[in-house]
Amino acid sequence: MDSESDGKPKRLTRAEAKARTRRLLLDAAARTFARKGYAGASVEEIAEAAGYSIGALYSNFGGKEELFIELMVGGAKARVERGGQVFAAVEAGTEDPVTALGRFLMETSDKDDDLALLQAELWLYAMRNPGMRDRLAAAQRESRxxxxxxxxxxxxxxxxxxxxxxxxVATVASAMFQGLVRQRRLDPSSVPDDLLRQAMRWLFIGIANAPETPGPSEEDPS
Structure with a gap:
C-alpha cells in the first residue's frame, strides 16, 4: 500500500526534502533579518530558528548574504506571480481592475507581519553596499x-x-503602497483597509481628471 492509502506520512523525495529545508531556512532568515537587521543576524541564529545545523545552512546557501539575496529575489517573484493572477482576473472580466488592485495591495501588506521591516532592511543594505544596488533594483523592477x-x-x-x-503608474503605485504599509505597521488605525483600497482609486481618478500635458512649443522661446 502506498503512503497515502495507509495513512502514513508521505516520504519526501530528495528534491522535495531539499526544497523544504531551503524554505524553512528562508522563513527563519526573513524573521531574523526583520527583527535584528542584517548586521545583527547571525547564521547560527538563523539555522537554529529553522531547526537545522549551520552545516545545513551552508550546504543550501553560501552564507548570510546569499540568504539575503534569495529573500530579495524570491519576494519579487512571489509578487510577480500574484500580480499575474490579478491581471488574469481583470482580463477575464471577473473583477473590477481598481478593486482587484486594491485587494492585491491589502492582501500583500497583511500577508507577512515582517514585510515592511524586511523591505526597509533590504533597501538599507543595498544603499550601503553599491554592488547590491543593481540586484535589488532588478528584483523590484520585475515586481513592478x-x-x-x-x-x-x-x-x-x-x-x-x-x-x-x-x-x-506602476512605479508611483508601488512607492505609495510601500509607504502606506510602513505607516500601517507603525500606526494601524491611521491606515485602515478602506484606505489601502481607496488610495489606488484616488490615484487613477486623479490621472483621469488631470489636464492634458501641453506639448512643446512650436516656437523656440529663446
Whole structure:
C-alpha cells in the first residue's frame, strides 16, 4: 500500500526534502533579518530558528548574504506571480481592475507581519553596499512590471488609456503602497483597509481628471 492509502506520512523525495529545508531556512532568515537587521543576524541564529545545523545552512546557501539575496529575489517573484493572477482576473472580466488592485495591495501588506521591516532592511543594505544596488533594483523592477498589465486595464477603465505610461503608474503605485504599509505597521488605525483600497482609486481618478500635458512649443522661446 502506498503512503497515502495507509495513512502514513508521505516520504519526501530528495528534491522535495531539499526544497523544504531551503524554505524553512528562508522563513527563519526573513524573521531574523526583520527583527535584528542584517548586521545583527547571525547564521547560527538563523539555522537554529529553522531547526537545522549551520552545516545545513551552508550546504543550501553560501552564507548570510546569499540568504539575503534569495529573500530579495524570491519576494519579487512571489509578487510577480500574484500580480499575474490579478491581471488574469481583470482580463477575464471577473473583477473590477481598481478593486482587484486594491485587494492585491491589502492582501500583500497583511500577508507577512515582517514585510515592511524586511523591505526597509533590504533597501538599507543595498544603499550601503553599491554592488547590491543593481540586484535589488532588478528584483523590484520585475515586481513592478508584473503590475503594468493591471495598470493598463485600470487606465482604460477610467478613460485615461495612453494619458500616462503604465510603467510610470506602476512605479508611483508601488512607492505609495510601500509607504502606506510602513505607516500601517507603525500606526494601524491611521491606515485602515478602506484606505489601502481607496488610495489606488484616488490615484487613477486623479490621472483621469488631470489636464492634458501641453506639448512643446512650436516656437523656440529663446
Amino acid at each position: 512590471e508584473a503590475l503594468e498589465g493591471v495598470m493598463e486595464a485600470v487606465l482604460a477603465r477610467v478613460g485615461a488609456s495612453g494619458a500616462v505610461p503604465a510603467p510610470a
